[in-house]
Amino acid sequence: MADRNPNLNSAAHFVDPRSGFCPQTKIFHSLRPPLSLPPIPQPLSITDHALSLVQSSPPPANTTALVDFDSGVHVSYALLLREIRNLSANLKALTSLSSGQVAFILAPTSLQVPVLYFALLSIGVTISPANPTGSESEIAHQVQLSKPVIAFATSSTAAKLPRKLGKILIDSPEFLSMMTESNRSDGVADVKINQTDSAAILYSSGTTGRVKGVFLSHRNLIAANSTLASLVEQGEIEPRTVSLFLLPLFHVFGFYMMIRGISRGDTLVLMQRFDFEGMLRAVEKYMVTYIPVSPPLVLALAKSEQVAKYDLSSLQFLGCGGAPLGKEVVEKFQEKFPNVEIIQGYGLTESTAAAARTLGPEECSNTSSVGRLSESMEAKIVDPASGEALPPGHRGELWLRGPGIMKGYVEDDKATAETLHPEGWLKTGDLCYFDSDGFLYIVDRLKELIKYKAYQVPPAELELLLQSNPEIIDAAVIPYPDEEAGEIPMAYVVRKPGSNISEDQVIDFIAKQVAPYKKIRRVSFINAIPKSPAGKILRRELVSHALSQGSNKL
Numbered sequence: 001m002a003d004r005n006p007n008l009n010s011a012a013h014f015v016d017p018r019s020g021f022c023p024q025t026k027i028f029h030s031l032r033p034p035l036s037l038p039p040i041p042q043p044l045s046i047t048d049h050a051l052s053l054v055q056s057s058p059p060p061a062n063t064t065a066l067v068d069f070d071s072g073v074h075v076s077y078a079l080l081l082r083e084i085r086n087l088s089a090n091l092k093a094l095t096s097l098s099s100g101q102v103a104f105i106l107a108p109t110s111l112q113v114p115v116l117y118f119a120l121l122s123i124g125v126t127i128s129p130a131n132p133t134g135s136e137s138e139i140a141h142q143v144q145l146s147k148p149v150i151a152f153a154t155s156s157t158a159a160k161l162p163r164k165l166g167k168i169l170i171d172s173p174e175f176l177s178m179m180t181e182s183n184r185s186d187g188v189a190d191v192k193i194n195q196t197d198s199a200a201i202l203y204s205s206g207t208t209g210r211v212k213g214v215f216l217s218h219r220n221l222i223a224a225n226s227t228l229a230s231l232v233e234q235g236e237i238e239p240r241t242v243s244l245f246l247l248p249l250f251h252v253f254g255f256y257m258m259i260r261g262i263s264r265g266d267t268l269v270l271m272q273r274f275d276f277e278g279m280l281r282a283v284e285k286y287m288v289t290y291i292p293v294s295p296p297l298v299l300a301l302a303k304s305e306q307v308a309k310y311d312l313s314s315l316q317f318l319g320c321g322g323a324p325l326g327k328e329v330v331e332k333f334q335e336k337f338p339n340v341e342i343i344q345g346y347g348l349t350e351s352t353a354a355a356a357r358t359l360g361p362e363e364c365s366n367t368s369s370v371g372r373l374s375e376s377m378e379a380k381i382v383d384p385a386s387g388e389a390l391p392p393g394h395r396g397e398l399w400l401r402g403p404g405i406m407k408g409y410v411e412d413d414k415a416t417a418e419t420l421h422p423e424g425w426l427k428t429g430d431l432c433y434f435d436s437d438g439f440l441y442i443v444d445r446l447k448e449l450i451k452y453k454a455y456q457v458p459p460a461e462l463e464l465l466l467q468s469n470p471e472i473i474d475a476a477v478i479p480y481p482d483e484e485a486g487e488i489p490m491a492y493v494v495r496k497p498g499s500n501i502s503e504d505q506v507i508d509f510i511a512k513q514v515a516p517y518k519k520i521r522r523v524s525f526i527n528a529i530p531k532s533p534a535g536k537i538l539r540r541e542l543v544s545h546a547l548s549q550g551s552n553k554l
Contacts, residue, residue, distance in 0.1 A: 294535025
């Protein structure tokens with residue numbers, strides 16, 4: 001798909017400078033300067049793009065690139081670049097891997113994973129990282145989709161992989177020697193990678209159906225990473241930070257932030273397993289300035305009493321994405337952390353991460369929005385019933401178009417045709433609207449709207465209200481079948497330790513704040529809300545539980 005410049009006005013097509021909306025085409029355009037992207041015919045991998053950015057403004061020789069939180073091992077930028085070169089050359093020389101083939105990666109976060117990603121991408125191999133905690137059947141489905149010629153795993157995850165698939169253990173002495181020993185006749189320089197070539201197959205979270213493999217090209221990743229160079233040039237962000245990585249590197253958010261962090265010359269503190277107190281210790285020990293997070297963590301920080309035990313004064317920013325973040329949650333967080341700015345964003349695996357985000361204190365102060373459209377991005381708000389594109393202030397399905405939009409779903413032409421419009425639009429499945437200033441608001445997933453009689457009830461709205469209750473740590477709302485109404489809103493609630501809040505009190509708390517049709521009519525108490533690695537609620541698990549066991553306690 002050709003890249004577009006969404007900021008061009010012509011006599012026939014006027015774009016409102018406040019909202020970015022064109023009344024003639026019904027398209028919303030980004031209000032930010034367009035990306036400066038390399039010409040599509042120019043061969044370029046995302047590895048070369050990222051490393052050229054860090055080398056164009058090299059950090060001091062002793063700057064730490066990666067830190068393993070568990071072991072305390074540091075890797076400098078000089079060593080990281082050398083390891084990527086060595087591994088690229090040795091993989092090319094010692095294996096049969098070649099451009100266009102797929103490598104499946106099943107490994108928890110470690111110092112080896114970023115090196116492996118960059119090395120494989122530099123020789124034209126499509127990487128396909130998956131959740132190492134997935135079940136054997138889930139992993140088998142992902143392998144069937146991606147058709148890898150080889151898998152990279154660890155001694156703890158290899159047994160989950162199909163027996164016939166060749167494996168390399170990245171925690172073995174042999175692999176570590178491939179990272180440390182140079183190969184003079186590498187042949188890596190001879191590999192020509194087109195920007196339109198496939199770079200990664202990432203797996204959608206599968207919160208509402210079976211997981212799908214999302215094909216992303218080098219061009220998609222280069223476009224996402226180019227926002228970085230643009231922001232540094234504009235002076236909108238500091239060139240280097242200390243970032244704590246709680247996000248899994250197999251997920252698009254963590255994957256993109258890893259590429260972006262190394263491109264910036266950041267120090268990346270890697271945690272293999274999330275641990276709340278461990279996170280607080282890491283911020284204090286390494287003077288962390290930035291953490292990309294999912295909304296549940298913002299909520300946990302806002303409500304936790306443990307944070308007072310640690311020196312978190314270095315923390316300046318949280319980058320939050322993956323699900324809507326409530327205004328009340330933001331306000332509670334800011335009461336506790338007045339000097340920490342929350343940068344909200346919105347994106348999908350299919351859009352190569354951020355399609356919209358807040359930028360700067362003024363935009364970040366609009367806590368109800370996920371920000372304005374990212375550079376070179378276009379959008380439509382489409383009425384699901386009529387297919388008509390709608391102006392600002394009207395709710396509909398969000399469609400996106402731009403250089404970050406995926407190539408399609410692997411081995412699923414039907415899903416690709418249903419999701420990608422022939423004109424390049426990605427149908428997100430999210431119910432959204434823009435305001436008159438170009439801010440995007442996420443209402444809910446279209447498929448997750450509860451159909452109560454003739455009304456549509458967005459679960460996310462009720463969840464944010466529930467989370468504002470001091471007696472409630474977390475909550476999820478699902479549809480529950482009802483003979484008269486069709487579906488009723490049912491809440492799963494995690495009580496604060498020591499709280500005895502009752503079902504009637506929960507129902508009454510919501511009833512006072514919403515229209516009658518939105519009232520919660522059933523409550524179940526639970527120890528923890530099941531969520532994806534990106535923090536999205538796994539509603540289908542709760543629906544299955546509700547249908548099989550009613551509202552008994554879990």
